[in-house]
Amino acid sequence: MTFHQLTYVVEISKCGSINKAAHKLHLSQSGISSAVRELEEELGIQFFRRSNRGVEFTPEGKEFLSYAVSLLEQKQRIEGLYGQNRNAAAPERFSVSTQRYPFTEDAFLRMLQATQESRFRFSLKETGMDAVIDDVYDHRSDIGVIFLTELTEKMIRRLLDARELVFHEIASVDPCIYVRKDHPLAGRESVSEEDVEGYPYVSFEHAQGVAADFSEEYPEMSLRRPDRWIHVNNRATMMNVLAGTDAYTTGSGLLVENFISQAVVTVPLVGKSPVHIGWIVPRGARLSHRAEQFIRLLEDSVADSIQFTARLHRSMTKPQSRYTDLNPTKRSSP
Known part of the structure; x- marks a missing residue:
C-alpha cells in the first residue's frame, strides 16, 4: 500500500x-x-x-x-x-495534563505571559485523573497535576509505581465544599458530612468502569449515593450549576483570586484527611527548562490560592448560631 x-x-x-x-x-x-x-x-x-x-x-x-x-x-x-522548514529551528513544545484545577490554569497563563519565544506549541488539557496518568505515561504530556487523599493514596501510588511515575507533593490542604454565595451553608466556619445531606451533589462524570479512586471530588467517607446527583463534564458548567442551585461539590476548596466567580465560595469540611496536591512525571525524567519554570509557577499559584482562600474564609465567616436547622432533611426538635 x-x-x-x-x-x-x-x-x-x-x-x-x-x-x-x-x-x-x-x-x-x-x-x-x-x-x-x-x-x-x-x-x-x-x-x-x-x-x-x-x-x-x-x-x-x-x-x-x-x-x-x-x-x-x-x-x-x-x-x-x-x-519546508527543514532548516528552521523546531518550535518549543510543552504540554500539561491536569485535573480541573484553576491554579493549574493560572500557572499556565503565568508561563505564557513570561514566554518570549517566537515559535512554540504549548498545550493545557483538563481531564480526569485516569487520563492525566495515561497522558504522562504515554508521553503525551510532560507533566500531570493530580491530588491524593488518605482513601485513594494507596491505590493511586501503586498504579504510579507500576507505570514508573513519581508524585511530587506541592501542598497539603484541608478539603472543602463548594456552594453558591447565598447557600444556606455558605459563610459557616465549617460543615460536616451530615450537614450536606439532602442537598444535590454535583460531580464530574468519568468513563464507565473507571474506579472511584480517580474521582475529581474529595471522596466522602459515607458510601451512600446521594438521592440527587448531577454529573457535568467541564469546569465552567460545574461553576454555573453551583452558582444557580443549592447543589454542592467537594474538593481542595482552593480559589484563584483572578478567576474567582463571585457567586461560588468554599467552606471547610471537618473531620476529613487532607488533600495532597502535586505533579507527576516519569521516574528519572530530566525536566526541561520549561517544565522547571512551570513547576515553580504552579507552586507559586497554589501558595497564592491557599492565602487568598484563607482570607476569603475569614471575611465570610458568620456566627455558627445562625445556622441551626438549615439542613432540608432535618426537622427541628419539638
Missing part, C-alpha cells in the same frame, strides 16, 4: 469517476485503475462498483476512505512541519 494509491482512491471518491480523477491528477485512466486494483487485491476488498453514472463506493470502501483521508492528512501535516 502506498500513499499514491491512497490518493487515487480518495480522488476517485471526490470526482465520482476514475476518468475525472485521472484528468485532475494528470495521469492515465489505465494507470489509476491498475494501481487501485492492486490495492484491492492486497487488502481483499472492493472499494467501489463501476457503472455508466460513475462509481459507487461499497460499505467496505467507505470505511477505508475514512482511514485513507486521515493518513493523507497526517502526511500533509508532517510535510508541513518538516518539509
